[in-house]
Amino acid sequence: MQHVSVIGSGTMGNGIAHTFAQYGFDVSLVDTQPAALERAIVTIHANLDRQIKKEILTDDEKGRTLARIRTYTDLNDGVRNADLVVEAATENESIKVTIFKELDRLCPGHTVLATNTSSISITKIASATQRPDRVIGMHFMNPVPVMKLVEVIKGYLTSSDTTDMITTLSRKLDKVPVEVNDYPGFVAxxxxxxxxxxxxxxxxxxxxxxxxxxxxxxxxxxxxxxxxxxxxxxxxxxxxxxxxxxxxxxxxxxxxxxxxxxxxxxxxxxxxxxxxxxxxx
Known part of the structure; x- marks a missing residue:
């Protein structure tokens, strides 16, 4: 897995994009609003500078991290090569279901579709797709570059392979994954x-x-x-x-x-x- 697409460039989305890019993944950051993408890149710059000040990163590592992030306003362009999509849009069920229908249509067959939802049913979101076995919750905590926890939420039909893959991936991001089942609010x-x-x-x-x-x-x-x-x-x-x-x-x-x-x-x-x-x- 090398290419990750992040849908939504708000507080959570830009933090997720930052984190994946920092750990060597190529990231497509997708948002319908160009101004939101511009703000996201400014925020990522500032957060990388904060890491440099704390001696977590070097200037060279900052440059390499930024070089791995590309921004898109067109969903098709942003997900066409994705191995993993992490959706971080508004916490609204109907919006997420609509996005996942589109992702299922546009993404390659092997792509795993993850949602950063903090409470909405993974099973309900997965039901909008033809790949419910490859839909999972990947709930990061804010601020994403700092907080260690990732809730890995299994929908009713999420496969063991998908769960294992996201758990392993979370560890590659220097996070601590905790597996939970799909009930309202999860654990956190x-x-x-x-x-x-x-x-x-x-x-x-x-x-x-x-x-x-x-x-x-x-x-x-x-x-x-x-x-x-x-x-x-x-x-x-x-x-x-x-x-x-x-x-x-x-x-x-x-x-x-x-x-x-x-x-x-x-x-x-x-x-x-x-x-x-x-x-x-």
Whole structure:
């Protein structure tokens, strides 16, 4: 496997592209918006410079990493030679299903189709293709070049060969793969999102203010970031989407999103990316 195509050039997509290129893979970064691709390359430059400053990479390695990344606005051009596609588009089931239908049509027969979804059913996404045995979840953590975990999520029909290949590949990226089965939220977000939701409820019910709630978790539980700050970093719209997947998937009221979160998303206060969330940026 040598050629990897990454679909979506946002925070996760550019981080995934950066990581594959850093470890010697040829990468096609695909996005319908040229401006988004330009921003992605600027971000990758900055993150590589950060690695140089920390003496993780050299200037020469930065140059070789950037040389391995090509950008495309046309999906067909971006995936025609792919051995692996990693989709990192918006966390929306219908969008992902539509993309996978197209990927199945355009990609070579041997191509493995992976999704970076943080909560949506791999089995449902795979059902849009004629190759469900070669569809898998590859859920990276943010920031991708730094965080070690990759959740490797097996759909109902994902083959053992595909799972083994993605597990081995994750290790080649100096990541730690953890295999999980295809249930709502997988492991990471099934545990994380209820914690974030409970922190929002604590704020909503006036138990304490945002900074105090975060300090309790940072100082008392040794979390590097408080749950409300983390929610801002993830994006409140993403948190809401994942909670709705959990709520619908399990039918359990404990996953119901806090009304404060719903209102903030409706108001466009989505966290760091909009400048306003539980904190001002």
């Amino acid at each position: 977000n099934r545990i994380l999102m209820p914690m974030i939701n409970e922190a929002i409820y604590a704020l909503y019910e006036g138990v304490s203010d945002a900074e105090a709630i975060d300090n309790v978790m940072k100082l008392g539980m040794a979390h590097p970031m408080g749950p409300l700050e983390l929610a801002d970093f993830i994006g409140l719209d993403v948190c809401l989407s994942i909670l709705r997947v959990l709520h619908e998937g399990f039918g359990n009221p404990k996953y119901a999103p806090c009304p404060l979160l719903v209102n903030m998303v409706s108001a466009g206060r989505l966290g760091k990316k909009t400048g306003f969330g539980f904190y001002t940026y």
